[in-house]
Amino acid sequence: MTEQRPDPDALLTRVKHEEIQARRGRLKVFFGAAAGVGKTYAMLEAAREQRDDGIDVVVGYVETHGRADTDALLAGLEILEPRRLEYHGTTLREFDLDGALARRPTLILVDELAHTNAPGSRHAKRWQDVLELLDAGIDVSTTVNVQHVESLNDVVAKITGVVVRETVPDSVLEQAHEVELIDLPPDELLQRFREGKVYVHEHAREALRNFFRKGNLIALRELALRRTAERVDAQMRDYMREHAITTVWPVAERVLVCVGPSPTSPRLVRAAKLMADRLGAEWAAAWVETPAQLRLPPEARERVVQSLRLAEQLGATTVTLSGHRMSDEILAYARARNVTKIVVGKPARSFWKRIVLGSIVDTLVQGSGEIDVYVISGEREEGPAPSPVRASALRTDWVAYGRATAIVAAATAADWLVFPFSELANLVMVYLLAIVAVAMRHGRGPALFAAVLSVAAFDFFFVPPFFTFAVSDTRYLFTFAVMLLVGLVISSLTVRIRRQAEAARDREQRTAALYAMSREFAGRPGADDILKIAIRHIGDVFRAQVVVLLPDRDGRLMAWSGATAPFAVDGNERAVGQWVHEHRQPAGLGTSTLPGASALYVPLLASRGALGTFGVRPVDRDAFASPEQFHQLETFVNQTALALERAQLAEEARQAEVSAETERLRNSLLSSVSHDLRTPLATITGAASTLLEAGLTLDGKTQRELIESVRDEADRLNRLVQNLLEMTQLDAGTLKVTRDWHPIEEVVGAALNRLRKRLGDRPLNLKVPADLPLVPMDDVLIEQVLVNLLDNALKYTPSGSPITIVATAADGRLTVEVADKGPGLPPGQEDRVFERFYRADSSRGRGVGLGLAICRGIVRAHDGRIWAQNLPGGGVAFLFTLPVGDPPPVPAPAGG
Amino acid sequence: MVEPAIVLIEDEPEIRRFLRVTLGGAGYRLFEAGTGGDGLIEAATRQPDVVIVDLGLPDMDGLDVIKRLREWSSVPVIVLSARGQEREKVAALDGGADDYVSKPFGAAELLARIRVALRHGTAGGTTDGTWANGDLRVDLARRQVFAGGKEIHLTPLEYRLLTLLVRHAGKVLTHGQLLKDVWGPGHAEQAHYLRVYMAQLRRKLEQDPARPRYLLTEPGVGYRLAAE
16 A cells, blocks of 8 residues: 555545535434334433533434333433424424524434424425434434335345335435444344333334344344445545545446336336445436337336436436437447446346347347446336337227228229229238328327228228128238238338327427527526516426516515516415525425425526526426426526526626726826826916015016916816816716707807917818808807817917818718817727827826817717717817707898 | 995905905905805995905805895996806896806906996996997997998898997897897797807808807807907
8 A cells, every 4th residue: 555645636525525514514323223222312322421511412303202211311401392283183293493493503313314294394304304404504413224224125125024115315324424333133122122112103013023023133233234334334435535545446337227117116226226335336327218108107107207216316317318219328328428337127028029029138238338237137016017008099089090991991992993904912002001191190090990991991892702801712811911910010110200200399399498598598688688588488388387586685585576476475485485595406396395385496506506596386286296397497497597697797797897997987087186186286386485485586577487387277277177077077967968059150169269368379270161050059068079179189289280170061960070280199099089087198198188088978968979080191180970950940031 | 536346245265365456456446245245235335336246155145146236236246156157157147247257267357347347337338329349340320330341231130139239348148138139028048049140140240250259159158249
């Protein structure tokens, strides 16, 4: 053995496993071979010790059966009050799960893990209660007898002849942190039984006398010991893996078990589980749905479902495959999943049938190659394996038989016409054609009927002596036989093809429904849309009413307000939904958790947790009893959850972007304000204080310069504050646009008048035609746009460089252009200049970079457009458009 | 001649200080008030030639001060207000104020407004029948208008509009005042009539109508005929 570094992936898995273990409660199982070995006693003793160690221990539910020594141990322990249930006139005492969750002790004792809860309890089984306690982080001690272990269930039944209905899934026991075997030699146990120290119901006492036989007890003890030993072995292997102790590891084994409608399937499942456990292998259970099996009687389908459920409970992955040859599908799946061992049942077909049709096992073995095939004896427990229901035989369709008769009659008529010139063999062909036609359209029954009828008609009309069923030449009997046989084969082939097509169509429809929903999701980004689509599709496909429950801020589920709920989700129903949401597993109608609910509740599980719950109330209450339907629903809900999560993530990303943008703007604003406000203030303060302190000693020209700089900087400050103010109004949406009809000429004039001091003798090139229409606008705001654009041109071009203003009207729009002959904008930045705090060239810029952003805001508020473009001959033009609208009645120029 | 008296109603001490220096230097007698109430008392007792009112006062609305003042006096009133408050300016002008100055303002601008106000307050506008500025000359007695040395033919409505502006030369007139005086009380809402006629007038009287020298637009408020 060599010490080496543990595999990081394995370590990670272990850490994760430990994390889950740390959060969950620890399960301790007191395990025994039979009743009476002293499990409860041992459990209570251990609990007393832990209490003495200062651990908060509560007895959740313990049945002492009035035994004095056990009762004595209970004394001094806190006991949870049992829940009392009225059931058919008797009061039942049950473990109070909610009470336990509310009390939240560190450790709780819950006897008899395999117990079945009284109807009306939250869970059907006590082990489900225990799982919930563990999920809540409460440690649990419990007791189990070996015959209650699911995978050992039928072994025990074989040994003792007693079938135990209350079982605990192996997966629950495998979660146990500790399993303590309570062992008592069979002789001592028998002694205790005879002394009446083992509690059993009075009426079961006689029956149990058979159970408590030494041979049985030895076998049970061996089972319990072996089971415990296997666990220890598994722990040992875990330990070795954790500490990277290298041993020769077999290549990872995978076991696949094929289940079917046979009553022996559960046995196969359990056998596969044992095999997988011993190999330390993953395992799966598969059911192949062939066209013929689509029409199995409901009981048979139910058995398939049960077998698959059992496999799931025992820890297998389950899968439903479909195809027309069982062996092909099984082998294809096995190859795809690297299965090393396949477990199948011994064929139930009779010897002759096997010779003629071959058996699944034979074809499996032939095609298996490197995969081992294990054939487990398929001992019949009850009745023969069910054969597919012949639907056509059950449902006599007289119309179909009538049509078959008509078709055969037509064939006879056709034959009658060609009879004089034709061989008998050709006549037979026409009849075969008729049989195919019937099989295609009406299925097996009418096809068989047509075959028989054809033979009879052929005999009657065309075989001498004519018009009697008598046959003169016995060779014709052979013709009849072959004709009948060929007719049967053809009809059965035709029917099979038709059924396969139907099965394919069925599957196709299910897939298409899912695809249709996914495709709609793809086009709709919003969570509301996704939920609406999901409600519609799930409602249609499963013929059900659907409600969506979403958690509010406190995690409490509320009916989604986006759609009217087709059924009220109140009190109890909401509690079921809440449970589903918190435990992330389906519950309600058709499940074993809270089956009393009126709807099935399925959690919307996504990678970030449960997003909510779908409540589905099918028209047919048993709609979700079949696992395919149930899985199909889960697939739909999961698809919805993924789409929903994607939508939420996208929304969050958008929000984050918006808040990042807001943050960026705020930072820009702060830096602008601190820099651009302080600079003029510094100049003003400096100039003013110089004048104040040294004013008299300065010459007149210097004084004037200082005073002018104070005035100019104050102007600048004023513009800055004005811009900030307007931007704030634009942002807050409080900027009011008061539209009235204005000639643009007048607004241009007002802007130029306002800037006349700064314009000085700058050459202006104005092209504002007199015939422009009146345009609806807010003159104050549009004047501001022009002022800002002109201000920009003045700021970025040398004095003496001309500025052009052109206004034109075309296509229902007025376009105003303000162009300069300056350096222009950096290429590619034509759009960015309208962003806030953007400055094309920060070395020359003076101002916060809000002017153009304000222009854009104002123009947009007028439903116009503003853009910039560099001019070919140098310089830049800023253009904006305003919609012209329908001009108002204008007084005639000569009017008055 | 006694120096003209001005009552200043303004709550900001710094602005009062600056105006005290400016107006005192320009030869006016200044009486200051920090509140509307004090301002009304000053206006009643000092017999001012011009009253300057800030629209934002601590004790009462500047508009109310103007209305109260107008109950017993026709003294010219100049309003001080911020840019962007066009609505308030129009309300003040329609409520009896004669003119306004937007804050921040230069001393020259305010002094020009005061001169215009004094002229209208004492003489009631032109009295000799002619008015002229630059190359624009209006002979009210003969109903003749000259621009660029040529006589300009105006329609009766254009002429009424122009003479109204001439009588208040240098002063702002709101759209409402112009519409009411030229078209009559029924047309106060049809401001675009006014704009169309104003554009026609500019085309006839201005060299460059898009860059007017005389017929100035005060966006959101009204028009002003440049007086100097």
